[in-house]
Amino acid sequence: MSKSESKSGGSKAKQKDKEKDLKRHFKLSHQLVSLTGINFQRQSIIGYSELTIIPLKDNLRYIYLNAKQIRVYKILLNNTYEVQFQYFDPFLEVYQTDENNDKKSLDNFSPAHLKAAQATDSDRGLGELLLLFPEETWPLFQEGRPLKVGIEFSLEEPKAGLHFVIPEGEGSLAERGAHMFTSGYANSSRLWFPCVDTFSEPCPWRFEFTVDESMIAVASGELLEVVYTPDMRRKTFYYSITVPTAAPHIGLAVGPFEVFVDPTMHEVTHFCLPGLMPILKTSVKYMHESFEFYEETLSARYPYSCYKQVFVEQAVEDVRPYATMGLMSTYLLHGPPIIDQVYLTRKAMAQAIAEQFFGCFITMERWSDLWLCHGIATYLTGLYTKKCFGDNEYLDYIHLEMQDIVKYEQEMGGIVLDPSQAPAPLPTTQDTENSLSGHHHHHHHKHGKSHGGPQANSPVFQFPIGSVHTLSPKYFEIMRKKSHLIIRMLEQRIGHELLLQVFNKQLVLATTASQQKMYNISSVNAWSHMTISTTVFAKAVFTVSGKDMESFIDSWVRTQGHAHFSLQFVFNRKRNTVELEIRQEKVGNSGIRRYMGPLVVALQELDGTFKHTLQIEGNVARADLTCHSKSRRNKKKKIPLCTGEEVDMDLSAMDPESPVLWVRIDPEMTLIRANKVQQPDYMWQYQLRHERDVTAQSEAIVALEMYATPACRLALTDTIENEQTYIRVRLRAAHCLTKIANAMVSSWAGPPAMLAIFRKLFGSFSCPHVVRQNDFTNLQLYFLQKTIPVAMAGLRNAHGICPPEVIRFLLDLFRFNDNSKNRFSDNYYRAALVEALGATITPTVSMLTSKSGGITSESLTGETKLVVEEITRCLNLEKLLPCYKMQVTVACLGAIRKLQKFGHIPSSPAIFRSYSSYGQCQDVRLAGLRALIDYQRVDGTAEDLEFLLDIAENDQEPRIRHEVVRMLIDTPPFELASGSSVDAPALASRLWNNINQNLHFDSKLRCDFVDLYYALYGMRRPLCYTENFALSKLATKREAEGDLAPDGDIKRARLSPVLMEENQIVECVTVEIEAKDQPQIPPPKIDSNYFSDNSQSLPGMSGNSQGPTGFLPGMFKEEGSGDKHGKEDSKSSKSKKKKKDKKKHKHKHKHHKHRSKDASREGKHSRPDSPATPSNNKEETLSSGSSSPSQASQDVTF
């Protein structure tokens, strides 16, 4: 941080000479936290904390601690000297705008945001609380001599970090089930006690919590004793944790919990709210198995002496692991008749336990090592789910995770797991660099330099990735998934056993370390093995396996993005070879990087599966693979599969010349990649029918969506009926069959798709049209029974409406639903039926007439009326006989919203508002809010949006606040610069104030709001601040009609790629430090540029309008330095520029060709729910433009 920066940051007080040594100058050897007054009425706590620190230098004159939203009364050193302190929290105003609306852009905000986070980062030796030791104490500071810092503090009505749940009603607090618990996000212990709030500073702890006589305090550590206070009305819980633990892993829950000691493992105690004991017992029945599994797998003991699970209401996340305890959502509990929840609950509990090993016990050294803890813990959880739910479930899970990563990275940008260090400049990365700059799309980011390492390849996001307090929660979530897959990839490279040995080694080292004591300077590093970092881990891998994984880590952990392969092939009959071509066309697109290295291609031939390992070296790789088998005609012979099984196949569909049945890339998922294999439909059908790998089956189903043929229909039907097939594949096949049937509507013969299957499986013996009494003991059939009606509801006849036959079928399912003989609850099944009814709804034909006259119940057509009646009935019944988690209500709300949206009933938010209000069950609230947000997008006014934002800002449940914002991001109330009436300066200011000031206490929510700001306004100043915004709205409209934009704008659009190119090179070539330290002057151009935002929205221009779409957050930031260095670098940039120009030409050429396809492409590739309106088009180019620099090339390569 430079001096100039500090001015804008406003942290003058603590600047001084801090820059030179950004680290803590003391070690923490012990901490005591004592909360003496936990007051539920006033939602306050009074406490005392004592930190034992060991100075690392003699002249320690001040230290920083972390403390937020707490009031510090007094600080004493060694119980004698009073210490002066200062408090400063940069998040109180992240970026000082002086109410200048022009500056309220994320471009400005992002760097300031990171700076604020770093200004309180304990790993940089900083914090909110500055303790200035008085002169008389200076002699006490001798290197290595422990000192005690005692802090008296209080906390009132905390807004985050600690959450109080106090239900209204009669009776004492305990009778009402009032409780409180820690709810901070990431390292947020500072929100409830002063501490060194980082993962890298573990120490032993002691706790004392004095609570009401009727309450129990559950906290991290071992409960030593419980003692009454002298007045006998309260009691004090004494906890101690001897294993060094980092402050963020300290958790606490206080409430009138019911206690259940695990009958199998007495060290494990479960806690739930009063009244839930029966279902608690059911839910935790098999939890001990995961303990046993982990201990066995890691051949290491569970590191702590006890474990507690506390189920609380209004939990922020389903699972929040703390040292020795897991804080879980009460909504994870389930009784014996519930099916679907079991999978989630077991996994959640297993996750919490895995994180005890990696996460709590072994923690990360820095934020950039987070991936290791997350990755290993999730990997272990994955192994447990594999054991618990089977191989197919596991493979499918991995496959889905991969898809999530690919989707996110392509939308938002590539994730770098460890941004602290750039990948070594191997030829690989060098090449990547070149190719990236060659494509000129890749923009280098300067935010993420949290640890001073060069930041060569971090992608552009609307948020800085340098600190967890600035990260998008979504990014955080996907990063966990990616970490998991990377660990799994490592397993594939070094082997399962060896990887477990690496884990074991870490655990053994950490266990040894944890038994050490820290007394003085000689032992300050005693606990260094408690933390893990990328480097340490890589070394451990090398020690154990003898394999140097440095390049693997460089290319997957320190480099962003995933690989993207398109495979094409032809069979050469003469030479009996398959001529393959694998392209990496999209390299440089958002989230996609070039992959170099081995790639496995599996050919399924008539004589078996043959794997070929190809070496990928460039963007295009070609190979001729010799087939091992000859084509044969009419010869009956069993065909061996990859599993070794031999099966009969009907080979009549295949090319008689070729022995190739299907081709797969990277079948073992050894890379994080997206695949696009081009093979004829019959090959996909063979793959679906006969390939044993569930991921291959799933991929085949996705591919078959494009082929609406009777053969495909048959393949899918057979798959649905095939009991040998993994159930989720069968479910996917059902949904795919819906699409196929709809595409084949003109030639479809016979009853609606899947009707016959359903009747065969679930119809009564004597009368197939009456569904059997429910019996869910066969879970596969259960899932089919739930899914087929939903899939069938998606069917449409030639008029585009759901066939009446299907609606009648669904209504009959309702009518004949009989669960009286079932051992399991049918709540999810009934919810699925309601969902199916909702899915039958299509837009009314009489939209116009009904709009003019108001929609009444008379305007309902026959079938719709029945649907409405059924939904009403279900919803009403649920009030009297609520089902588990009110799933039926949730489905009903969705269906009602759909009826509203399609004009069958009047669109109104009133109902949803009542369901989304406080006091409803969490799932119901979310369903209500989802409907409201959908309403907002279609008919919402500014007041409606205010209602939602009120919830997002002030709701009592933190999770609801978070989810509302996430849903608003997914379904924004208006598109970027679409000229919506809701898009007003007041709204922008409100959001800005939230991210800039109001949400200083809640990093997660603040980052959510940053994402929302980005979704609504992009990186730059919100357009609504423009004085002639109305005018530009008009312009938008005109453009939509096809008028030409003013010439100047087009010119600017053309120019900007060059501009950007220069910038990029500047950035690559100039010394990094300089770039970093430059004051972030907002580009003067930005203000005048707002108009081009609109002009580029021309629908036809999207192809070559790479200029504006390429505007990136950091693009103009270096304008100042760019000018300075422009000359020096002009030479180097010129050559590139030329290349660039050539490329652009090419783009244009191709664009013509593919323009004609535009319509169809849009239909397929744009988000399915968004109509291809010009405004929408713009949104896509703009928003993805700023995160994915190469929208244009994406278009071209298509």
Added chain:
Amino acid sequence: MAEHRTVLGVCLGALLTEAGFDAVDNIAYETMLEVLTSFMISTGNTARNYCELAGRVQPVVGDLVMTYADLGIDLRGIERYARRQQRLVLPALGVGSAPRPITILQAGSKLPHPSHIPEHLPAFPDPHAYIRTPTHKQPVTEYEALREKAAAQKRDIERALTKFVAKTGDTQSLFTTDDVNIFPLVACKPHPQPFLDALMPKDQVFDEEDEDLELQPPPKRVKRGLDLSQNTDKDSDADDSTPPSSPPECPDSQSEVGKEILQAEKISSEDPIDNPYLQAVKKPHKYI
């Protein structure tokens, strides 16, 4: 009695009309009706007395003559009165409605007379009276109809219940314009502890014995495992040695687990579990 009154009322009306009245006050009409009724009753009674005195069962004209004489009614001129010209002819009484079939429980069909019994003798009574009494109807055994009926019944109950609640409590409506009663939605009320209802559902009562079932899996479940292939191990263990399709809350190793739990419980009953949360709270002796 009501029919007699009606008939008499009609006669009275006819007489009054003949006498030249157009209308009659209700009270007068009622009075006259009472007089007429009482006259007819005493006529009948006396006539029966005379006929019974004579050893007959049905009165004859002579009995009536005696009756009227007895009552002091002069019968002269009655012949002329009966043949008068302008007398009103009353419409025939609604015969169809009067003879309601006697509702006797008809069970089974009556047997015809055997040949040796003449036809004029009374018919046999219902067979149930002397052969056997069928106590129930043959139930409908057709599956479809039963399901229909069960579904209809359930639906009726639910409908009545929800209607009742909707009528007695707050409602919401899907429609803004017309009657609130078309599709009334029971309004949702906030609950101080919404999770209680959501997690402890009341929509269905499950047998408690389920718990026991889980501890000792019925052999049925093992059998069910046979028809599942290993490729469908969504909910089962990867381990093939166990039946692959146990419901999720009772995984394959349940029998062992069950035993373990039983053991654990045994242990727990023998010696107390050493868990700090089960310890008694200490008295504050050290702090006094």
